[in-house]
Amino acid sequence: MFKLNFKGIPLKVFLLSMFVFLFSAAQAQAQSLPGDHGRWIGTLEGSMVDTQGSGLVYDFQFKEDGTVDVEKSLTVSKLKQTFNWTMEGANIVLSGDASGPIGELSDRIINYIDETRYEFKHVDGVTDVEIRKSKPFWSWMHLVFLFVVLMVGNELSRYYKGVSYLLYFILPIALIPHWLKAGFDGWFRWIKLYSAVAGSVFTMIFRFHNIDGKTWAKFVVMLILAINIAEAVLQDFSQPDLPNLINAIAGVLCMITISRWKGIKRDEEKPHDMLWPGMTTFWILAYDIWNITFVYINFPNTVAFSFIVLLAPTVAAIWIKKGTYLQARAFTLAIYMMYLFSFKAFADNSLGLTFVIPMPRSEGLVMTMALVSLAFNLAYFILHYRWRFTGKAPANLEVGQSESVL
Template structure:
């Protein structure tokens, strides 16, 4: 912990745990009821867009929430939540191949936005670290490494043609081919991105936020990682846009700002995504699969488990 962040005190750990529990609970509220989802991802953001964010996320504000990336990320995450709800609750969409391409598209778009931000931070030339647009940033080779890792993560998105809707009342969007190697490679890359580009906020938007979707994907509703990810991301970024002082003043967990920490996070992210790409390439070649049409992992135990739970 001390390598990446200054170790939080007891209160800091309690706040982090509280944020984690709140994100998971709200995700469950939006996941298990259609009206809960509409309230959280449609009605609430409309109200915030009109009455709150023009003030709390105004361009140039002292907390850095007014930059283009925050606004784009907010609405792309919400678009994902609402698009996934449409697929879940409109039967014809769940069987439409073009509609099933939407989850892969919005996921790739979100990753690509982050890659652009990593490359942008490198272009600032802030080699010794400096405050830019009210955010502390340090440019370095880690931005390039992690940008490449993110692009590999996009390339390895696969199997969306096999997306199904669960038979439960929650009607979850299940992506059986999105098994744990891809999820872990994504998590490592995304943590490195947050550390590179939102350094002093990354304990929450990196560590806590990633746990809030990965824990449900492994222990609450398997196969629905992307649904969990979109929901928790949307919830967190709406909160940050509304209470921008949270990570800076209310409950800060500062990063160590050690160049070795930046390098290590991005180096591991690049290795993980190279390994994932090699693994997928071998499966494609061995089984003569089409990565844009076929499911790649239908012979694996995680895939079979998810299918057995949702038939």
Template sequence: MGILYNVPDLKTWAIMGFVLLALMAFNELGRATKWGGIILFIVVPIALTIGVWPTTAAPGNEYGTGTWFNWVKTYSALAGCVGFMAIRYIPALAKKKWVLCFPAFILALNILEAAIRDFQCFSYGATEGAYIDNLWVMSGPWNIMNGIAGILNIILICGWTGIFVSKDKTKDMIWPDMIWIYVLAYDLWNFAYTYNCISDHSVYCGMLLLLSCTIPTFFIKKGAWLQHRAQTLALWIMFVMTVPSFADRLAPVPTTHNKTAFFIVSLLSLLVNLIAVIYQFSIVRRKKLNVLKDEIYVDTNAYQLVIKENK
């Protein structure tokens, strides 16, 4: 994979493919039925919290899963899954506009957590790379660029008042204003975040994890990007908290530790998010929209296709 990663052998490629397919399959299980979601995102996490994670994700453990960020990210992702299920399966909730701000809030919170982490990694001053909290980190301007990109990505969140539950039996949480523009900007930002802050784990928690929710968004269930994202993120981080040695010992895919790669990845993230913000606000200004109340992309084919398939 050239400038970004050193993939050791074909076996590792096969493992990477299996991880991608497993995440997509469990995501489908979680959205197919109410009980599938309850088991995966409520019953299993409670059992792991009580019986497993205090050991496998203990503070200071050798795999870096015991940091504040891992614990906060785990429960914020799970909170998103549970909250989205409540919207999907309790009809009265989906009709209340104030409830619909929850998906936007939990998304913004998750992005903010990661942006803070990027700034924190810059503050370490590890300009030549170092193991901090048992994770390899290299500090540099890329952290600042991508932290700013994360803030821009929060600004891009729009159209939450248009969230609704799909008419089919899966009852997905549909957010039609989250068209490909946002998904692209988010994916680039989040990949850069993982590359910067969880560098040698980023092929899994970055590239593959993002593919596992982006592919369903365009080819399985359009309009349900945030639901796909929350569920695949929760699934992956629960696995990592349970089997912390996976990315370091069982199937490692280290980055090249190339400063140019860090810079290019974060620069691309920053530029795309900046362009997206400028474009979005040009629409808001031209149409005289209220970004807190109005949907922005209602005239696009992507938006109209989601409405046609789900409402």
């Protein structure tokens, strides 16, 4: 079994990632002058997008011939339109077909803020949408950096109670004034933030405060996982589009196939991890697919980050400690949500950077992902309940009848 050694190479990798990240921030100040041809990206999330607080991405690709291709990624589709652009002083003026797919940008003035940012009014006429020059290399480096942060944060949370108290008790209160500046006004992000923190708090209590033998405590662990899924399911059910409905059904199947929660226990060996041996590999895979599909549909602005957030606990459960997937999921999700709220405010107010990596998108791709999510969760549901009612199960596939390999 592999264990992270903070005195060895992983620490060096972390420090190197920190250096790369800080260097990228410094480089942001040296980027090309406003109006430079190239790719500029803006994101928006919250009640101004829709009542559910979803996200969207504006992707501008300015060309020397005076045109700009704009792509707008929404919950189930990507709209495309080409505009003409001219400079009016330091500002950019767009012109094009007002009846087109992104007609709200026709005759729109994109105002200069500074060397790193422009902004324009959203369709509500109130909200400002900031766009920044895209830097793909640094965006990918940021994902690597985030992955390292999550892995190291998970290990520190496992080995040091003081770190856990700091991360999950003190910071979620102390940073509220800073988080209010991040601009998240949709209910989903705030609920997800504090439910993730609550999950980490209870995980720590389960490990260190002598409740690991209590059935009610194990039930609460299971309930926290189910609530985490239910939050996203409600978000999907509240949306009007078919892919959301399909993925919501997949999420319901994911919830009702949670099993063997009475086997949750505290490892007697240090660092006394919370283990769920009966959480099967197939279920984890179905959960990951459902979760990334949910984010892909509803939050095109953060889907790349969410993939990393799902990858981290899976890697931790495979290569660091078997049976710790849920514990790692709780820690890494809480760290990510706190990072998202903290870093967004910091990046928006200080760095002038965009780390968004727009993913390929179309109505066909969205529907395909929703169907794949449903297929995996439906397959597991059928096999799981076939085993529960008949005792029959695949010989080499855990669907609840034995402990997972993770």
